[in-house]
Amino acid sequence: MLLNSFVFLIFFPIVCILYYIIPYRFRHIFLLIASYYFYMCWNAKYALLMLTSTVITYLSGLLIHRANQIPHESKREKYRKLCVLVSFSLNLAILVFFKYFNFLIETINHILAHMHISLLNVDFDVVLPVGISFYTFQALSYTVDVYRGDIYREKNFLKYALFVSFFPQLVAGPIERSKNLLKQINGKHDFDIHKVHTGLSRMLFGLFQKMVLSDNISVIVTEVYDNHSSYGSLELIFATILFAFQIYCDFGGYSNIAIGAARVMGFELMENFNTPYMADTVADFWRRWHISLTTWFRDYLYIPLGGNRKGRLRKYINIMIVFLTSGLWHGASWHFVAWGGINGIYQIIGDVLRPIRDKMAVWFEVDRKLFSHRIIKVVVTFVLVDISWIFFRADTIGQALAIIKGMCTRIHLGVLLDGSLFRMGIDIKQCMIVLAALVLLILTDICKYIKLDLIEGLCRQGVWLQYMVYLFLIYSVLIFGSYGPAYDASQFIYFQF
Amino acid sequence: MKRVITNIIQVIIFILIFMIIFIKINDILRVKVHTNDTIGSFYKERSDSIDVIFVGSSHAFSSFSPMELWDDYGITSYNLSTGCQSLPCSYYLMKEAIRTQHPKVVVLETYASYYMTDYISTARVHQAIDCIPLNQTKFEILTDYLSDTMSVHERLEYVFPIALYHSRWKELKKNDIRPKKTYLRGYYTQLHINEQQEIDLSDEVVEVYEKNISYIEKMIHLCEKNDVELIMCQTPIAKNKDYKNICGRMKTIENYAVEQGISYINYDKLRDILKLDYKVDFADSKHLNIIGASKTTSYMGDYLKTHYELADHRNETDYDNWVKDCEFYKKYIHQKKEEMLSQRNQ
Numbered sequence: 001m002l003l004n005s006f007v008f009l010i011f012f013p014i015v016c017i018l019y020y021i022i023p024y025r026f027r028h029i030f031l032l033i034a035s036y037y038f039y040m041c042w043n044a045k046y047a048l049l050m051l052t053s054t055v056i057t058y059l060s061g062l063l064i065h066r067a068n069q070i071p072h073e074s075k076r077e078k079y080r081k082l083c084v085l086v087s088f089s090l091n092l093a094i095l096v097f098f099k100y101f102n103f104l105i106e107t108i109n110h111i112l113a114h115m116h117i118s119l120l121n122v123d124f125d126v127v128l129p130v131g132i133s134f135y136t137f138q139a140l141s142y143t144v145d146v147y148r149g150d151i152y153r154e155k156n157f158l159k160y161a162l163f164v165s166f167f168p169q170l171v172a173g174p175i176e177r178s179k180n181l182l183k184q185i186n187g188k189h190d191f192d193i194h195k196v197h198t199g200l201s202r203m204l205f206g207l208f209q210k211m212v213l214s215d216n217i218s219v220i221v222t223e224v225y226d227n228h229s230s231y232g233s234l235e236l237i238f239a240t241i242l243f244a245f246q247i248y249c250d251f252g253g254y255s256n257i258a259i260g261a262a263r264v265m266g267f268e269l270m271e272n273f274n275t276p277y278m279a280d281t282v283a284d285f286w287r288r289w290h291i292s293l294t295t296w297f298r299d300y301l302y303i304p305l306g307g308n309r310k311g312r313l314r315k316y317i318n319i320m321i322v323f324l325t326s327g328l329w330h331g332a333s334w335h336f337v338a339w340g341g342i343n344g345i346y347q348i349i350g351d352v353l354r355p356i357r358d359k360m361a362v363w364f365e366v367d368r369k370l371f372s373h374r375i376i377k378v379v380v381t382f383v384l385v386d387i388s389w390i391f392f393r394a395d396t397i398g399q400a401l402a403i404i405k406g407m408c409t410r411i412h413l414g415v416l417l418d419g420s421l422f423r424m425g426i427d428i429k430q431c432m433i434v435l436a437a438l439v440l441l442i443l444t445d446i447c448k449y450i451k452l453d454l455i456e457g458l459c460r461q462g463v464w465l466q467y468m469v470y471l472f473l474i475y476s477v478l479i480f481g482s483y484g485p486a487y488d489a490s491q492f493i494y495f496q497f
Numbered sequence: 498m499k500r501v502i503t504n505i506i507q508v509i510i511f512i513l514i515f516m517i518i519f520i521k522i523n524d525i526l527r528v529k530v531h532t533n534d535t536i537g538s539f540y541k542e543r544s545d546s547i548d549v550i551f552v553g554s555s556h557a558f559s560s561f562s563p564m565e566l567w568d569d570y571g572i573t574s575y576n577l578s579t580g581c582q583s584l585p586c587s588y589y590l591m592k593e594a595i596r597t598q599h600p601k602v603v604v605l606e607t608y609a610s611y612y613m614t615d616y617i618s619t620a621r622v623h624q625a626i627d628c629i630p631l632n633q634t635k636f637e638i639l640t641d642y643l644s645d646t647m648s649v650h651e652r653l654e655y656v657f658p659i660a661l662y663h664s665r666w667k668e669l670k671k672n673d674i675r676p677k678k679t680y681l682r683g684y685y686t687q688l689h690i691n692e693q694q695e696i697d698l699s700d701e702v703v704e705v706y707e708k709n710i711s712y713i714e715k716m717i718h719l720c721e722k723n724d725v726e727l728i729m730c731q732t733p734i735a736k737n738k739d740y741k742n743i744c745g746r747m748k749t750i751e752n753y754a755v756e757q758g759i760s761y762i763n764y765d766k767l768r769d770i771l772k773l774d775y776k777v778d779f780a781d782s783k784h785l786n787i788i789g790a791s792k793t794t795s796y797m798g799d800y801l802k803t804h805y806e807l808a809d810h811r812n813e814t815d816y817d818n819w820v821k822d823c824e825f826y827k828k829y830i831h832q833k834k835e836e837m838l839s840q841r842n843q
Contacts, residue, residue, distance in 0.1 A: 006653065193504055429667040463507055467514060474515070475522065484660035485651075 001041040003168070003257040004210050004483075011038065012261060015167075019265055020191045028159050028185055031265075035167040039131070046129040049098070053091050054164045057139040060087035061146045061153035061160070068149075080147060087143040095136045098129050103332035131171035133329055137296055139164050142178040144300050151178050159185050168261040172254045174272040174292035181267070189266025194459065199263030201455045204473045205444075206256030211481035213441060214249035216426065216434045217242045219482075223425030225393060228403050231424075232410040236403055238421055243393050244386045245438060248276060251290065275445045277385075280377035282346040285385055293329070297322045316351075320344040330392070335400060339391040346384055433480050519659075525669065526662040527627050529676050535683045536590070536628035537676060539575055540597065546815070548807050549574035550594040551683070552587040553606025559784040560732040560764075560793045561604070563682040564826040567819050570798045571809030576683030579625045581617040584609045584712040585642045586625040591716055592634050595723050602726045602805055604797070605716060608734075608783075610750045611743045613706045615646050619654075627658050680822035686787050687780035688833055690841050693735030695775050696744065698765060702752065703745025710753065717757055726805055729754045730762035732793055735775055737782035762800065764793055771796055777841070787830055788837070 001007050015034045022030050040047045063083045070076040096104075142163070145151040154160040163182045169175075224231050224239035231239075255272035262269045272292050279285035286294050302322045308315040320341070327340020360366075366373055387404070394400035415421045422431040447454050458466055529537065535558070549572055551561045557578035566572040575598070577590045591603055616622045622643070629635045639652045654661045665673075713729075720727040731747045734740060744765065754761040764771070771792045778789030785793060801807055810816045 006650065193500075427667050467511055470511070471515065471518065475518065478659055479522070479526075479663050479666050481663070484663065485654065 001038050002171070003254060003261065004207055006483075007041065012264075016264055024188050027189075028156075028162050031167075032158055032162040032165065035162060035165040035170060038167040039165060039170060042130050049094060049129055049132070050135055050165060051161070053094060053136055053139045054161045056090050057087055057143050057164070058154070058157055058160045060084065060143045062155075064143070064146045065153040084143055084147050088140060091136050091140055095132060098132055100328075100332045134173050134175055135164050135170060137175050137293075137329075138177075141175070141296060141300060142182070145178045151182065154178075154182055166262070166267075168258040168265075168267075169269055172251070172258070173290070174255055174258065174270050175296055176269060176292070180270060184267050192266060195266060196264050197459050198455050199260045199265075201458065201470070202260030202263065203257045204260075204470065204477075205455070206253045206258075206260060207477050207481075208437070208473050209249040209253030209256065209441065211253075211477050211483060212437050213434065214246050214253055215482035216430060216480070217246040217249070219425045220431070220434075221246055221393065225395075225399075225403070228399070228406060231406070232412040232415060233407045234411070234413070234415050235421060235424060236407045236410075239424070240386055240390055240393075240403075240407075242434075244277065244382070244389050245441070247389065247392070248273070249441065252276075275449045277382055278378060278445060278449045279381050279385075280374055281381055282343065282350055282384055285381055286343070286347075293326070297326055301325065316348045319347055323347075333396075335391050335394055335397050338397050338400070339388050342388040342391060343385075346388070430480075437476070437480075523657070523659050523662075525673050526665050527658055528624075528662065528665070529673055534628075534676060534679060535577065535579060536625065538679045539577060539594070539683070540628060540630075541678055542575065542598070542682075543815070544597055545599050547573045547575045547594075547598045548600055549602045549604065549801060550591065550598065550600045551576040551578055551604045551606065552582070552590050552594075553578045553604075554582045554608045555580045555685070555784060556608040556732045556734070557604075557606035558683060558685045559687050559780065559786075560606070560790050561797060562684040562787075562790055562794045564680070564684065564823050565791060565794045566798050566801075567811070568823050568827065569795065570802055570807075571811035572798065572801060572807050573810055573816065573819065574682070578606065578683060579621070581612075581621040582609060582625050583612060583616045583621070584709045584716075585615065585638075586622065588712045588716050588719070589629070589634050589638050589642070590625065592719060593629055595719065595725055596634070599723075600725060601807060602728060602801060603716075603720060604728045604730060605713075607729055607731050607747050607750045608743070610705050610709050610713075610746045611739075612709070615642070615708060619647075619651070623655070623658070623661065626655060631656065680825060682822075684790070686830070686833065687784055687790070688837060689780045689786060690777055690788070690837050691779050691781050691786075693775045693779040693782055695768070696734060696736050696740050696765065699741070699744065700748060701741070701745050702749045703742050705746045705749050709750075713750065713753065717759060726760075728760045728762065728800075730797075731764060733764045733768060733771075733773055733778075733785065733789070735779050735782045740782075760804070762797075764796075767796065777838075786837070788834055 001011060011034075015031075019027060019030060019034075036047055039050060060083050064080050067076055067079040067083060070079060142151070142154075142160075146153045154163070160182070162185055163176070163178060166176070166181065166185075221239050221243045224235055225243075228236060252273040259269045259272070270292055272290060274288040274291065276285055276289040279288050302318055305318045305321060306314055307318060323340040323344030324337055325340070326343075327337040330336045330339070361368055368374075390403055391397065391400040394403060419428060422428045426434075444454055458469055524537075527537075549563075549566070551557050551563075551574065555578065558576050558580075561574070561576050563574040563576055566574050575594070577594060579586070582590075587605060587609065591605070594600060594603070626635070626638055629638070635655070639655060643652050643655070717727060719725075729750065731751070734743060737743075747763075751761050751763060767773075773789065773792060778785055778792065780786040780789075810819070
């Protein structure tokens with residue numbers, strides 16, 4: 001089940017109503033059943049996989065707790081580390097098998113082919129379990145948090161299982177921390193009309209992002225990227241800029257629906273996107289983009305690797321490890337790794353050049369706080385990030401390079417005059433709606449950037465204004481959203497008989 | 498407590514506003530070409546103002562012109578036929594017609610007995626039933642008729658047609674926002690002359706789709722229950738690739754109708770009485786043009802007048818709009834007939 005599907009539109013209100021009717025002590029059981037049902041709507045068998053991860057990390061928590069009682073210090077540490085190691089190995093083994101098996105085989109075959117050795121032949125196809133990257137990371141964070149003593153181990157298995165499978169954020173994040181979500185599962189949530197109101201508003205805005213923006217933009221981007229050799233530089237640049245917003249609205253929209261849905265039930269999930277394209281450096285972008293994943297990598301990979309405490313070189317190596325892993329986390333393909341690598345390199349270059357930039361700013365007497373200076377930084381950051389998105393979106397590294405080459409070489413300005421720029425894969429009217437929605441999105445992001453909470457603000461406004469905004473968003477989704485069967489006019493208009 | 502009540506009221510008002518806009522937007526977005534808007538316009542007729550209803554496929558909407566029945570006999574009628582209308586769809590439309598208009602006579606054109614499936618395409622089902630409001634009939638359509646062949650998801654498209662039509666926003670025209678009421682009352686003017694050949698008449702029967710018989714049975718019950726006279730008929734066809742099967746299946750229905758004591762008009766056998774001219778009267782091998790339709794309509798008018806007590810509404814003040822529409826219609830048809838004939842002579 002997807003959060004933007006019709007089934008969810010029925011599922012969610014029923015779950016919410018029952019949730020508030022059921023006595024407190026049974027609520028976590030009910031939510032657990034609902035969450036597993038939610039997951040099993042996609043594939044019942046794969047729920048067992050999630051259960052396995054849950055059991056492993058749950059036991060790791062219990063065992064680490066027991067190990068903490070061992071009086072002998074070195075033995076205690078050894079035992080505790082073993083628990084973490086086993087939990088990580090098993091969970092990552094599952095993840096690697098289900099997500100990276102085909103990728104590994106392909107890569108090995110590729111290498112073997114170069115060495116003229118016969119290829120490995122594997123006869124089964126592994127289906128990628130939905131959300132496996134998300135819940136595995138969430139479950140692993142629990143093991144480390146208990147190990148570090150940041151959180152007490154959870155004795156109640158059902159509550160812990162709910163923490164791993166909590167349906168709003170199960171398939172696409174935010175990747176929650178036990179410190180936040182597990183505590184809330186243990187708490188009581190009374191029906192709070194304000195939370196329901198703001199939660200629903202947030203869900204609605206998320207749907208708008210996902211269905212009006214992301215899904216419509218994806219048509220343009222797919223058209224241009226699939227036929228990139230027949231498009232000129234302007235079209236490629238236009239599609240690439242749009243892709244930056246497609247992925248933001250897709251991921252960010254989904255996160256908004258998840259955060260909103262959780263809030264309706266009284267849960268506060270962590271923020272996942274904070275106006276990412278307002279960032280003025282690439283490092284800043286990563287503090288604003290997919291925050292739950294970035295902080296996960298910071299807390300559970302970058303810091304254990306030594307972070308920035310072991311000298312400059314080690315710091316850069318650590319950054320590269322984190323970003324290459326992050327690339328791989330996004331998908332089992334080399335172009336994702338390249339995307340991660342580029343972002344890592346950006347940060348290292350940024351760090352290396354910092355003293356020079358500082359000196360230049362002093363030399364030219366630039367006031368870095370000025371709007372005129374900041375806007376340039378924001379634009380440059382966007383351009384850098386957007387170049388990396390080419391590698392994310394393209395199907396292969398080769399295709400990404402071909403697209404970049406096309407951007408630099410096939411310059412035809414004619415497309416600006418005949419309007420064909422706005423007719424790539426979609427109607428010009430549709431394209432105008434997308435651009436108008438994009439302006440709206442940018443405006444809401446600017447508001448967020450200057451710390452203006454639009455949803456809170458709206459909920460305090462008069463009812464008529466709230467109605468207008470909600471109706472506008474709902475009908476935008478219903479009319480301009482991409483859903484339902486493809487309407488084929490010829491079936492309805494041209495057959496009269 | 499006070500706050501809870503105001504909150505509930507606010508939510509209810511919001512839902513009401515939402516629903517009103519929702520219904521309006523669904524209506525704006527749905528397709529409005531002839532066969533699609535026939536049903537929409539039907540619901541705008543004054544209730545209990547129509548005495549005769551036609552249901553069936555394109556054969557019926559090409560063969561019976563309500564305006565001519567009005568002009569010659571003062572009978573008020575409406576043609577609820579839509580392209581490839583399946584017999585189940587005819588049944589549900591008949592039901593809606595009886596609910597809203599309480600007609601005295603219902604005419605079923607039986608060409609659809611040729612179909613061997615529940616429906617020809619989903620678009621055809623949409624054309625026939627999209628305009629039926631969310632009522633018990635619609636619910637029955639979804640649970641009895643479409644449940645065998647469609648998933649819940651597909652059926653929801655009939656409850657919320659916006660799911661299917663929403664991408665039409667970019668092609669909306671003035672007629673979508675304020676649709677013109679069709680003065681033809683469901684009749685479709687076929688404006689071509691296409692020379693055809695007579696079929697060989699035969700009494701051979703061909704087996705029909707079981708569900709079709711069961712829905713005809715339902716129609717008979719429905720009419721009996723509501724004290725409505727049911728007439729079944731088959732409009733003339735010309736020689737075509739599969740005419741033997743078409744006639745054979747309709748013969749099965751004819752035999753069934755006679756068995757059940759239902760009047761059946763077989764226009765193919767009446768071709769001499771009608772003076773049907775196969776060189777002039779057809780638009781294609783299955784559909785009459787406006788010249789042919791005048792003959793079938795006129796026969797139907799005579800039949801209705803002799804067999805049933807139908808009032809002549811021509812002098813009643815409530816029917817002024819019919820008089821106006823008819824004047825317009827007569828001028829239009831006259832001009833078109835002349836054009837068609839002169840084109841042919843050239």
